[in-house]
Amino acid sequence: MIVLKEGYRKEKIIQLAFIPDRCDGCRSCERTCPESIVAVERFYGEFHVSIKEQKCRLCGTCVKMCRSFAIEMYQDGKPIKGSNQ
Ligand code: SF4
Numbered sequence: 311m312i313v314l315k316e317g318y319r320k321e322k323i324i325q326l327a328f329i330p331d332r333c334d335g336c337r338s339c340e341r342t343c344p345e346s347i348v349a350v351e352r353f354y355g356e357f358h359v360s361i362k363e364q365k366c367r368l369c370g371t372c373v374k375m376c377r378s379f380a381i382e383m384y385q386d387g388k389p390i391k392g393s394n395q
């Protein structure tokens with residue numbers, strides 16, 4: 311798990327994380343991010359997702375749009391409802 315962004319909402323820690331093993335490179339996250347800050351790249355056959363962290367508003371669109379559950383959102387370390395954890 312790679313933490314892409316960490317922030318606070320109502321005094322709770324919110325994390326946006328990427329789970330590389332689950333990603334199939336569909337680029338749905340890249341296409342649908344309202345801030346256009348997601349990049350999907352391929353290194354040695356494996357997909358990697360990165361974001362421009364400072365511009366991320368933790369809206370959760372990429373989480374919802376990822377059919378592979380490769381992007382997850384956590385609140386105080388627990389998956390937010392809607393993830394497959
Ligand atoms: S949480 Fe929202 S702003 Fe941040 S990378 Fe995902 S879709 Fe973009």
Ligand code: SF4
Nearest residue numbers: 333334336337339376
């Ligand atoms: S939407 Fe999910 S599976 Fe598709 S490229 Fe993004 S992280 Fe990978």
